[in-house]
Amino acid sequence: MKYFFTDNIRSIVVVFSMTMLFFSCKDNYKRVGEEAKANIFPQGEAKDFVLTYTETRDRLDPDDHKTSRVMAVMTSKVSNDFDNLKFPYRTFPEGVHVDFFDENNERSTITADYGIIYSATNVIDLQGNVVIASHDGKKLETTQLYWDQGNEWIFTQEKFKFTNPDDGTVMDGEGMDFNKDLSFLNAHKTYGLMLIKEEKDD
Numbered sequence: 541m542k543y544f545f546t547d548n549i550r551s552i553v554v555v556f557s558m559t560m561l562f563f564s565c566k567d568n569y570k571r572v573g574e575e576a577k578a579n580i581f582p583q584g585e586a587k588d589f590v591l592t593y594t595e596t597r598d599r600l601d602p603d604d605h606k607t608s609r610v611m612a613v614m615t616s617k618v619s620n621d622f623d624n625l626k627f628p629y630r631t632f633p634e635g636v637h638v639d640f641f642d643e644n645n646e647r648s649t650i651t652a653d654y655g656i657i658y659s660a661t662n663v664i665d666l667q668g669n670v671v672i673a674s675h676d677g678k679k680l681e682t683t684q685l686y687w688d689q690g691n692e693w694i695f696t697q698e699k700f701k702f703t704n705p706d707d708g709t710v711m712d713g714e715g716m717d718f719n720k721d722l723s724f725l726n727a728h729k730t731y732g733l734m735l736i737k738e739e740k741d742d
Contacts, residue, residue, distance in 0.1 A: 580622070580625070582620035582621050582622050582631075583621050583622065583623065583624040584620075584621040585618065585619070585620050585621070586618070586619040586621070587617065587618060588615075588617065589614075589615065589616045589617075589618070589619035589632070590613065590614070590615050591613070591614040591615075592610060592612075592613050592614075593610070593611045593612040593613070593614075593689070594608040594609060594610055594611060595608060595609045595611050609641075610641055611640070611641060612638055612639060612640050612641065613638070613639045614636060614637070614638045615636070615637050615638075615639075616632040616634065616635060616636045616637070616655070617634040617635065618632065618633055618634045619631070619632055620632075620633065623659055627658070627660060628658075628659040628660060629656055629657060629658045629659060630656070630657045630659065631654075631655070631656050632654060632655035632656070632657075633654060635651070635652065635653050635654065635655075636650075636651070636652050636654070636655035636666065637649065637650070637651050638650040638651075638687075640720050640721065642675075642721055646675035646676075646721075647675055648672065648673060648674045648675050648720065648721050648722070649671075649672070649673050650666065650670070650671070650672050650673075650687070651669070651670070651671050652666035652667060652668055652669065652670045652671075653667065653668030653669050653670075654666070654667045654668050655667070662688070662689045662690045663686055663687065663688050663689070664686065664687040664689065665684070665686055666684065666685050666686070666687065667683065667684045668683065668684075669681075669683075670682050670683065670684060670685050670696075672685075672694070672722065674721050674722040674723075675721065676705075676706070677705040677706075678702070678703065678704050678705070678706075678722040679702070679703045680700055680701070680702050680703075680716075680718075680722060681700065681701045681702075681703075682696050682698050682699065682700040682701070682716075683698045683699070684696060684697075684698050685698070687720075692719065692720055693717060693718075693719065693720075694717065694718055694719070694720055695716065695717035695718070696715065696716055696717075697714075697715050697728075698714065698715075699712070699713070699714045700712070700713055700714070700715075700716055702716075702725070702727075708735055709733050709734065709735055710733070710734045711727070711730055711732070711733050711734075712730065712731040712732055712734075713727045713728070713729050713730040713731055714728065714729045714731075715727070715728030715729055716728060
């Protein structure tokens, strides 16, 4: 009985020691993880933000009066600047509005509840109640889309609704890429096409 009792004591001590070691390691891991978590703050905040995109001709003649053309104007109530990070970006937490202008100065618009500009890639990510309205009445509604400013191309992988007053149709689908004035569309998947009845005046 003496040896049996001693073996039991040793077993209890070993189990207790392993348990303490386990909880100690677990606690240290959690504490280190919390300490390693970095809080990210913007380096600046702008109220009533306005950003104008212009296009300048490569060569200007001496008689040229206009040196650039306004291509787009982005406005937002608040803009947070994170350009100090390794992958810089700027956020628009209270929504964003973009006016596009074509060569004939015709205006189209984009609105969204939230926006991010990735400075390194020159891509804008728009989220929440995203609506594109072209100057000729076409409208695209979706939950998220990306605007590649360098290639002047816009695309979404989300469900969308496209209204075209030219032929009186509404198209539902999922995934689409297109140019900014909605004159060229490439729908990835469509669910159906609905004709819009025109109201006749009495």
